[in-house]
Amino acid sequence: MKPSTLLLIYLFLAIAGGLGVFYYQSTVPDNKEISNDVTQRLLTIDGLNSDIGELVLRSRYNLDPNYDSLTRSATLLDQSIESFGEAYFSTEGVSDPMLVKSFEKLKSEVMIQRDLIESFKSHNSVLRNSEKYAPAAGQSLMSIAKEAKLDDAEQLYGSLVRELLAYSLLGSSFSIEKIKVALPQLVELENKMPEFSRVSMFEFGRHIETVINEKELTDQYLSKVLLSTSDSQIDELSQGWSQWLLSNSGQQSFLKQLNIAYISFLLVGLAFVTWRLRNLYQHLDHEVAVQTEEVKKAFDELKESETKLVQSEKMASLGQMVAGVAHEINTPLGYISSNVDTIRLNMGELDGILKSIDMISVEISESKPNTKKIGSIVKRMVQVYRRMRQRETLSEIEDLLKDSSYGLSEISNLVGSLKDFSRLDRTNAVDTDIHKGLEATLKICKNLIGERKVVKSFDHQMPLIECMPAQLNQVFLNIVTNSAQATDKDGTIKITTKRVGKGIEISFEDNGEGMSANGMKQIFDPFYTTKDVGQGTGLGMSIAYKIVKSHGGEIKVKSEIGKGTQILVQLPLQQSQAELSVIK
Amino acid sequence: MSKDLQTKNTAIKALPEVLLVDDEPRILRSMKAALKKHYDIFTAHNAKEAKSLIKKNKGFSVIISDERMPDILGHELLAWSKDNYSKMIRILMTGYSDIKAIQNSINEAEIYKYITKPWNVKELKSIIDSGIVRVNTGMQVDVQKHDVNQAKCALVFLNMVDHNDQIYTKVAKRLSMEPNMVHDIGSTLLVLENNKHAGVLFIDDDHVNEDTFNLVMLIHDKYPKIVIIVATSAADGKSAIKLLNQGQIFRYLVKPLTETKLFPMLNAAAQRFYKQTTRHDHLDGSMNNETSGSSIKSYWRKIISFL
Structure with a gap:
């Protein structure tokens, strides 16, 4: 039932x-x-x-x-x-x-x-x-x-x-x-x-x-x-009454029992209802606990996925960086390795001359040197040398070696920039030359920037600022990447730095496609992107915003469609310790 | 090639002419130093210089271009040379394999090979040599339209996904070509073995792997006339390069594909097949007509097998 x-x-x-x-x-x-x-x-x-x-x-x-x-x-x-x-x-x-x-x-x-x-x-x-x-x-x-x-x-x-x-x-x-x-x-x-x-x-x-x-x-x-x-x-009447009342008390006690029975019946019902209510509460408690657990789990998952997204944005910019750097490194690496092969081949020709010298030295050390033999060896040597000179082998070796050492210095510069850019050795705020970070960023973006003109108008009296360089470089990379992607192949990116009051100001201006008022409003929102699917996580600028904010700074955007975009980053010279929360 | 140039080339021992295009002078210098013993090396620092050199020299045997250059992308230059000097063997060289560039260079510039930086001189040389063999045997020469034997061309679709069969059949019908639908490698080989008219192999595979590479290589080896197209939804630069360099695929397509895209593409593939067939027939014929010794015959055979 x-x-x-x-x-x-x-x-x-x-x-x-x-x-x-x-x-x-x-x-x-x-x-x-x-x-x-x-x-x-x-x-x-x-x-x-x-x-x-x-x-x-x-x-x-x-x-x-x-x-x-x-x-x-x-x-x-x-x-x-x-x-x-x-x-x-x-x-x-x-x-x-x-x-x-x-x-x-x-x-x-x-x-x-x-x-x-x-x-x-x-x-x-x-x-x-x-x-x-x-x-x-x-x-x-x-x-x-x-x-x-x-x-x-x-x-x-x-x-x-x-x-x-x-x-x-x-x-x-x-x-x-x-x-x-x-x-x-x-x-x-x-x-x-x-x-x-x-x-x-x-x-x-x-x-x-x-x-x-x-x-x-x-x-x-x-x-x-x-x-x-x-x-x-x-x-008599009085006595009669007493008797009558006495006889009535039987009914009275029956009524009393009836009342008790009825109250017991009600009590049983009440007990049942209480029991049911208690069960219900226990069930509710359990339900609430389960729901709370689920909500908590969902929240944790969300948090985790946010962390993952931030991480993936980092990986995406890293991937982009690696792509650019790989090209930059592969070019000198290509000609250096080729040069080494060529030089080795050319050395084979020099080998003949060295062997001839060896033979002459053996002949000279004899008690009676055979001048005729020496003469023919020298003649052959000269022939080899002339052929080499005709082919410009020696100057070629010189050139190739020069190119190779240039290439090596290019590679070492690039590696230096990478180091400057990532600054993984620094996890705390340190006094940093912001120009170094900008230069490193530009070098890393070189491939992406391509032939776009980069105008650097740096304040030479720029003080060091207290910051987390690797994080700021990520900000710069994001902004420069966006600028490069928004401009034509022959566009211009202007980077200006100057000291303003108790802080500094870095302005990135481009003459690219610009963006709408709506875009400006949403630029720092997570997942807002105008790029194709798979081209960007839509987190770059929101992370840049977070980083600048965590440095106690400001990041502003000014843009006009068809004219270009300016991103203004303002940073304080000193960090108040409380403000600099670490972004992981 | 004009007669003047030919005589000139013969005069200086007729080394094959190779044009190198790169914006980095050190690369040009390095490559020239490495290759100059074997080839007549020309260099250009940008597309403008390259184009004027090509025009002046009326083409080269081989053009090797860097992909990333200031004024033009390498595959654009190669596409230009394909349209204007189709005989030239086109090789693209790049430091970073970006899928878009690879796809464009295969589909638009129809390049011969794709070389990644840093390069290996020996490999580079063998690639250039194989290209030069193509030029010298006339494989690159455009067969005149009226010469083309528009024989039968059967389409073979190796469909490794569950759907799309219908679209392929439909397109084949529109092209009034015979469609052969297969779904595994074994039956593909069987169909190719039995169908003498098989001319285009269309591979629809979302998981391009070693099996795919081996199949493409095997077919390219065994049936060099067959034009191979690979379509995938998982575009990958490395596998595209491998398919081109080892299997000489005609197109590398990234899905989704539409019927309107597929139709002209398959048509072009069929035309390519007709041309190649005509050339092979021509070469076979000339080989049979040649009676001046077995050495030449074996040379032709070698060339044909090389292709």
Whole structure:
């Protein structure tokens, strides 16, 4: 299978797995959050429930002047239960039946409690009203009785008020008995008490009646409220929640495992990708190393081939030099060797004369010399000599010898020039007479220059300059060669030297074909050549340029088509050591 | 040659006349000293002098010229003398064998031999002598056009390269000559042996070596009438000189060659063959007619074999 297919499958699985895990996570509730929230809510409900109990008691014993707090707490409890139901027991909430049942129970309990509270409130209000007005009515009846000097009545009223309050507020059963005993006495008093107090007496009686009735009812409701089972219902719900959460944790841990599995799956993918990347990098590193090696090799080859080209240019100019010099040397060599042969032949004739002299000397040394014989020998000798003179053998020998020694001096001059030209013994910059190099170059080029006129206008006060003579001679040779090749057979090459400031100037002028502006621009470029293929490497002038530059000098070209070319070489008298890099 | 000159020559023992041309007087002096015993030596320092001497003397037996001279190149002077005094044996002498000069001297001046400096007097003498034999036997004499027997001339192409066969066949057809295409030395010799009309041998060889030299020498020896042309892409002065001096090749060509170049050249070669054949026939005839003793006969035979 292709790696790309594998990768696609892997990516598909990763995305599908991610979506699956996400979906599953969304179905499993977050235990911690729910637990916190539910606990908070249950605590609030429980607190409100307790508050209600307390507030009910406070209302019963007149600690709270009104029902505001009680009503608020009851409403809050309602709201809490409502929102709790909405949060967890709506359609999408918890579906655990036990929990739902438990909550429904709590809810109905609270509803019942609420009704009880309402009933309590109404009865308690009536009770409180009577509790408040009964003592006042009793007080006024007591004062009336006192005025009417009815002590018993006064006492009865007083004790009734006391007992009523004791019963109402403390619930004393002793008091109610007392009241029940006193009540018939109260009816008896109606007739004793003045007329105007009858309304008060009626009111008092009603209040007492109300207190007795309402106290019972109120207390009944109160106890019902206080004994409400909502507390236990809250506990039950709380426990239910704990159990439900516990059951949820199974799902939670499964989700956790699922998450771990998914992360492991992703990690494996990541590891694989990392591994692949590492391999890729290693491969790339290797590739880059190989490429670098290749580039380096190519560069080395280029450098080498440049060196080879420079060398071949040197060889080409050497070959040209050798060709010229060979002709120059072969000419005298030809006639010298021929002359030697001829002279040897002529010496054969002289040999006869020498032999004759020998014979004469032998004859003379005899005790009696034969003058006749000597005479005939001398005669023969003279004949030979005359023949030789007639043939001009002797003067010819003289001439041939003279020619030969001239030829030998020519050859030795030429060899000297070659030595001057190449100066292979010098590899460092030395003080050099530039004219010597120019002369040697001209001699070497003699064959190439042929009949072209060479005008030398040399500055006789030319100082020695520090340079590498062999290199400069190569420059001169290149320029002179080009001049000779650019001019007609009867052309002129003018070489001028002069001192200029801290340096010297050598000018090569010819009246040859000249060159275009383009040619002038390219003359020092490597491989630029106007010669036929095989006639020049195209490196001559570029090497000349390099050499002059390495001497800290300048080489310039001025040319006009049809008129000629001038090459100007400027060189400093002294070399700064750094500048003179060796051209190999 | 005019009768006056002949009588004059006979009067002074009739030494062969040799003209030396060189711009270096010492060479002239040296050569004259070496050769004057055997030949009547004339010297000229430049082409102008040489030309006027030739005109004045109405030709010489042999002209030996230096190649590099101020006013003219040696092969140019020799080409001039070929055109004007074709009987003269032309020898070129030079200190430096430059391929262009060699090629020109063979193809344009049709020189007899090429001598390199420094020269050997003995060799020089033997070359001059062999040239003089040619003159004396009339080999250099122009055969009159109407005399030329325009017999059949078969072309033999020794093609040592893989291509060019087609061009050669085509040119031969244009010349209405019979082309014989061979590709090795053995079959070349076989064709020459069997084809009586073989007149021109064209050798196309990019690797001229000892085998080529030997073949050319052998053919020149055995079939002196056959005109030999060598074409190569690797021009080399030394081998050109060797082919000329030992095999007397008619042309030394540097490829590439075109059909238009080849056509007149092969034609000229064929004309040369006709002339040589006519001369040989003439000489053979005169030899057979001569009844005045075996010594003369053997002399002719010697001359013919020499050629």
